[in-house]
Amino acid sequence: MRKLIILPCLLLILLMLTSCWNYREVNEMAIVIGAAIDKGKTEKYMLTVELLDVSGGQETKLSTRILSVEGETVFDAVRRFILLEGKRGYWGHIRILIISEEIARDDITGVLNFFRQDAETRGDLYVIVSKGYSAREIFNAGTLLGDVLSESLAESLENSIFLAEIPETRLYTISQDLKSNKTAPVLPAITLETIDDNTVPVFCGSAVFRKNRMIDYLDKEETKAMLFLKNEVKEGVLDVKTDTARISLEIKGNNTKIKVKPAGNQIIFDITVETRTVVDEVIGSAEFSELAVLNEIKRISEVQLKEKLWNIIEKARQLRADIFRFGQKLYENDPRKWNEIADDYDTVFANIQVNLNVKIEILNTSVIYKHLNEGE
């Protein structure tokens, strides 16, 4: 008898322990696939979202709609969608978030906090900064790329590891960088370009932040150099100019080792960049089938890469932004030293000493035939 009373009670407790009741049919939600945030005209923010518009029936037709709404906070704007759309937005499948340069230069945390803290949005969201245009313009321009702009932008970011010109920055990376205070966050930058009379969004390097404020842009070459130092290059192309030819080396793998050597007040970083490449494309004349020529190409490419790396280090020093995660490395190796300099890291970073060592290995020539010479 007692069992009969206790059992339903236990079951009831089990049922009550669940924290949220959110039964929701799929067709009753407006699926948000991408969002863009600008400064509002009347209120603080203007939120633009790309919504998936699914029409059912025998064949699934997929289209998107762009909607804009203003609000004092991001969440305020999010909920005001109900007035426009009728349905509540569903943020569980959002792929990209575009933040306008204006907001990025002002303060990025105010925007990111909503996406970081909300239960529905996800951490693998890509965060992008719009360069020269408002974030909303990017959304309105790009219907060329595919059915769903956000989806295709996210895909190009996903595949950017084969290019090594865009930093692939997800929401959790940037929030980690912001939280740790050791690294200057870098976000991919996007702008509009006119190609064949169509204005389409194109990635153009990256945006550098100091703490929560954007300070400058890096172009594609600079971004690639930065990625080399961050050890985030997996594949890509290394362009080498010799006196007689222009050679593309295909990067097959890269390993950048950073060693920290504290020496009194000075902090020394020993950086070794080891890149494995193959010769892929040759324009001009170069007898790459000869070992001596190959060695010459190797020497030149090392010098040229080294120069690029020095340039970006110099730029970062000037910006006083540690975009290479050197601070993180220092903290990992010598936390005591880090604690000493933590408050003043920006100035310390401007004066760090770097020993750069570049080794490029040319594994083979992935070229089947000799190149066609002009005269032949």
Added chain:
Amino acid sequence: MQRRKRERRTVRRIVKVTELTGKTGTQESSSKLTKSLEENIKILKEKFSNDSTVIFRRFQNRFMPEIKCCIVFIEGMIDIRHINMQIIEPIMEQDLRNLSLSAGLLEEVKSKVLPVTDVEESADLEKILQSVCYGNTVFLLEGYDTALLIESKGWEVRAVTEPESGKVIRGPREGFTEHVITNISLIRRRIKNNNLKFKFMQLGKQTNTTVCITYIEGIAMENVLAELERRLSKIDIDGILDSGYIQELISDAPLSTFPTVGYTERPDVVVARMLEGRIAVIVDGSPFVLTVPHILVENIQVNEDYYDHFIFGSFNRFLRAVASIATISIPAIYLALVTYHQEMIPTQLLISLSASLEGVPLPTSLSLIIMLIIFDILREAGARMPTAVGQTVNIVGTLVLGQAAVEAHLVSAPVIIVTAISGITTLIVPTLIESLVLLRLFLLILASVLGLYGYFIGIILIYLHLMSIRSFGVPYMMSVTRIKNHDGQDAWVRAPWWTMTLRPKIIGARNLVRQISNRNRR
């Protein structure tokens, strides 16, 4: 509560009254035979009053008309040729003059005249009456107050055919029939050994059904046998029409939807189980033979697993296990994902789901429940109806409920797909159908209220329940959860025969060694 008590009291009173009247009834009529033949016939006629199928045949010997006798039998229960040739003819035609007419005449008739195998002398009227009912012939002789009970059973019996359930591609095709003796012979033919034992008992106060306990002495556990006999002897029901009655009455967990008593229609399965230490119960009138103890894995063990190559057998068995888990899980998980955890669905899939759900008025949970119930209705209709109408159900099921419902936007296409997958996977383990159909709805309702959380609560509850029940002292989940030593050899997979040197533990504990490894001997 009050009312139930009162009901129970009235039932008790009724039982008391019937017991009293029963006693007075037997006292009134005489329970003994007399020495007079006519008197005896009168007594029997009174007992079988209003039953014209009971035949009384008086006859005398040609040479000695003073030998007056009468046989009593029931038409349809006996073999007429047998009675003509073996009972009436010898007594009528033979010269019995050299028999002494003294007190030993009945004995002499029994030993010298009647050429039948099974004759018994009895004075007990109750026994005589019962014997007639079983299809024996009662032989009454003038001047004796005892009767001969002569075996003469003979009635129409269904031939041994291949059973409808549990068809095999490879393996014996014989199936049990409704006749207990035929069934026993099917088992006996497979175990030619004097260790094979049969214990008979009669159950059912009105039907007097023959029930036979079969086991192999030296392998079967004695305490299980004793427990089985105790449970059978406690059965106090008026009739037993199928072994299902007994299955329910001796079950360890009758309220559970999982069967704790196994049943099969195939003699090879029964024998395989007996060789593992189980005990079989054959019930007259039922082609389904019960086996105890019964554990969960037996439901996914199919006889063909043991006849096929062991890798193929294991693969099939694994499919069965996965399918029976899938059948209860798929509707619940689908519902939980679509209505609670949309973030777990890949974006592309969510888009197509969203498209297919567009314009469907019913909520997913309700449409799933309705479709599953409709599927069960189709299943039930398909099982019962005459084969000629089968086409109609198929067409109604596939066209009207499947295609037309989707086209009319009454239900979404994924719901139909989920129902179909779940429906087909139920049928893969026939003995668990009754259990899985109910558990599927149970999990579906939990998932519709609580999402995946509810689904997991349901799974945990089912698991706890399975872990808590036993069948004749054997844990129901035996060899499901352990794979150490020999435990897992015959559960999720079927190990090759040369490695299965031991019988399943606990069930075959009395005589564990099945074989000494064949491998080394080769």
